[in-house]
Amino acid sequence: MQIDIIAGTRPNLVKVAPLISAINRNSREDLLHYRFVYTGQHYDKKLSTCFFHDLNIPEPDINLDVGSGSHAVQTAQIMIGYEAALSKSKPDLSIVVGDVNSTLACALAARKCNVEVAHIEAGIRSGDLSMPEETNRIATDSISNWFYTTGEIANRNLIKSGTNSNQIVTVGNIMIDSLIGKIDEFVQPDCWAPLGLTDRSFFLLTLHRPENVDSPKTLHRLLSAIDKNVDGKPVLFPVHPRTRPILNALDLNLNNIQLFEPFRYLEFMHLVSQSCAVITDSGGLSEETTFLKTPCITLRSSTERPETVDLGTNILVGNDTSELAIHLKHAANGNWKQSKVPPLWDGNTAQRIVEHLTEHCTISTKLDRSA
Ligand code: UD1
Numbered sequence: 444m445q446i447d448i449i450a451g452t453r454p455n456l457v458k459v460a461p462l463i464s465a466i467n468r469n470s471r472e473d474l475l476h477y478r479f480v481y482t483g484q485h486y487d488k489k490l491s492t493c494f495f496h497d498l499n500i501p502e503p504d505i506n507l508d509v510g511s512g513s514h515a516v517q518t519a520q521i522m523i524g525y526e527a528a529l530s531k532s533k534p535d536l537s538i539v540v541g542d543v544n545s546t547l548a549c550a551l552a553a554r555k556c557n558v559e560v561a562h563i564e565a566g567i568r569s570g571d572l573s574m575p576e577e578t579n580r581i582a583t584d585s586i587s588n589w590f591y592t593t594g595e596i597a598n599r600n601l602i603k604s605g606t607n608s609n610q611i612v613t614v615g616n617i618m619i620d621s622l623i624g625k626i627d628e629f630v631q632p633d634c635w636a637p638l639g640l641t642d643r644s645f646f647l648l649t650l651h652r653p654e655n656v657d658s659p660k661t662l663h664r665l666l667s668a669i670d671k672n673v674d675g676k677p678v679l680f681p682v683h684p685r686t687r688p689i690l691n692a693l694d695l696n697l698n699n700i701q702l703f704e705p706f707r708y709l710e711f712m713h714l715v716s717q718s719c720a721v722i723t724d725s726g727g728l729s730e731e732t733t734f735l736k737t738p739c740i741t742l743r744s745s746t747e748r749p750e751t752v753d754l755g756t757n758i759l760v761g762n763d764t765s766e767l768a769i770h771l772k773h774a775a776n777g778n779w780k781q782s783k784v785p786p787l788w789d790g791n792t793a794q795r796i797v798e799h800l801t802e803h804c805t806i807s808t809k810l811d812r813s814a
Contacts, residue, residue, distance in 0.1 A: 444475055444800065445534040447553070451482035451509075451521065451545025453490045454618075454727045457708065458540040458563060460498035461620035465793035474801050480528060482521045482545040483508040487684055489705040497708040498621060514544060514575060521548035529556040536561055536800075539583060540617070542576040542747075550583045563617055563796065565590035566597030566606075569747040573654070576726075580747070589803075591617075591796055594785060596749060614795040615787030618727055619734050622712065623790035629713035632706055638677060640717075643777065646673055647718040648700065651683035654762075655724050655742055661762065662686070663693050665742060668764035669722060670697045674775035678722070679714060681705045720774030722767075729757040734788055738779040740770050756782045 446466075450459045459479070466475050481503035485491045494500070507524035509517060521544065529552060537553035539546045540563040550560045565584050569577050584590065584601065590611045592598050598611050634640070648669060656662050669678060678700040682690060690702070706714065715721055715731055720738035723729065726748050732739035733755025744761035751757035756779065760766040773779060 444536065444803075446475060446477045446800070447480050447528075447534045447537040447549075447558075448477050449480050449482065449525075449537060449539045449545060449549040451484035451549075452541075452543045453485050453494055453705075454725075455540050455543060455545065456491070456494040456498060456500060457621045457727070458617050460500050461617055461624060461793035462538070462563070462796060463500060464624075465797045469797050469801065475797065478504045478532075478534065480505045480507070480525065480549070482524070482549070483510055484517065484521070484543060484545045486510055487705075489707075490684070493705075493707040498625070518544050518548045521545055522552045525549045525552040526556065529553065529558060533558055535559065536589075538563060539587075540564055542567075542579045542583070544575070544579065547579040547583050550586055554586045559588040560586060561589035561591060561800075562587040563591045563614075564593060564597075566592045566599075566601040566611070567747040568600045569745040571745045574652075577747070589799075591799075593748075594750065594787060612795075612799050613787065614799070615789060615792035616730060616785070617792040617796070618730055619788040620790050620792050621708075622731055622734055625709060625712065626716075628709055629716060630709050631713055632710035634679070634703065638701075640677070642717045643719040645676055645714075645718055646678040646771075646774070647714050647721045647723075648678050648680040649683070649721070649723045649725055649728060650680075650742065651685050652724040652743065653685075656683075656686040656689055659689055659693055662689055663695065664764065665762065665767075666693075666695060666697065666700060668767055669771065670700050672768040672771040673699050674772065675699065676719065676775055677701060679703060679718075681711070719777065720771070720779075722771075729755070730788075732756050733782060734784055736782060738774045740767065740774065742767070750785045754783045754785050756780070 448459050450456050505528050509520040536559045538561045539550050553560050562583050591614045593616045650656050680700050681703045716735045721732050722740045724742045729739050729751040733751045739757040741759045
């Protein structure tokens with residue numbers, strides 16, 4: 444079976460890395476062959492090359508090099524680029540991950556070329572259609588053939604939207620495969636010693652959602668509230684390139700928040716594992732903190748990953764700065780809810796996907812022979 448594995452952004456890379464290595468491990472059976480397609484939606488070294496390196500991801504077989512653009516431009520350019528790749532050589536299956544523009548664009552291009560699509564992280568829903576990712580999730584799931592899900596909540600969402608249960612495969616959380624695979628290689632970033640950081644002595648902040656960073660007023664309000672309520676602890680803020688220009692234009696007088704370039708995966712995960720809390724608007728990060736038992740304060744009012752709230756360490760505060768202040772104080776004092784790691788977040792998700800693919804292509808081969 445010939446497979447295309449698609450990635451386009453930093454979080455996509457964390458999800459495809461374990462799949463690529465699981466296929467390579469199983470390659471002796473010679474059933475699965477892959478071509479790795481990178482769309483280039485993220486192109487900054489700190490968001491792409493560094494992640495390829497830390498996660499041992501091979502050079503892409505095809506790089507579409509699309510870069511940034513409005514949603515329509517970016518999605519269209521990825522579709523054009525991937526359709527051209529498909530017209531030269533068509534796989535049996537395209538595997539897309541997550542919910543970014545690259546996910547939807549490649550799923551659409553593949554289906555229109557009559558290539559089957561498998562979606563990893565299918566079925567998750569925030570219910571908030573103002574987020575571009577929610578549109579990408581719904582649209583991708585509406586045209587996929589195979590749905591690899593993190594758990595029962597995603598399965599229920601898919602069934603509710605009319606998906607046939609035979610096409611749903613519960614595999615667990617593939618991001619956690621990367622985390623477990625690399626946990627012994629986490630490294631202190633260069634700023635660790637100069638800042639005198641020790642375990643649980645600092646906060647870690649990430650912000651990149653349009654609703655939090657695109658308006659200078661909102662960004663100013665959130666950063667001022669964080670800076671004021673962290674009990675004098677340092678707050679390490681690696682700044683996403685989307686956030687940087689808005690931040691540069693702000694007149695901020697910060698005492699505790701310190702700005703950084705984005706960290707490499709192995710450094711960033713070290714900080715996540717050792718911080719007294721992560722403050723973020725990322726969904727993936729709320730899963731990583733749940734696994735690592737690090738308190739997580741999410742600056743969103745909805746989540747497509749409710750298990751991180753119900754079982755995990757995540758608390759949603761929306762953009763309510765008084766709620767934020769309360770939870771920052773709790774975290775600074777080491778006072779947080781008990782949590783559990785959801786089922787199947789065990790580092791074996793990619794292997795389960797490979798087993799399903801192998802089984803699927805064995806059945807297809809038998810059918811071909813008997814035809
Ligand atoms: C994208 C995903 C988001 C994901 C995030 C992870 C969509 C709709 N959004 O958001 O779901 O959580 O990635 O980081 O797909 N930029 C650079 N260099 C880069 C990439 C982006 O400078 O390498 C800047 C550009 O100004 C660009 C802006 O960031 O216009 C936004 O980039 P884009 O890829 O459109 O979305 P993200 O905000 O990164």
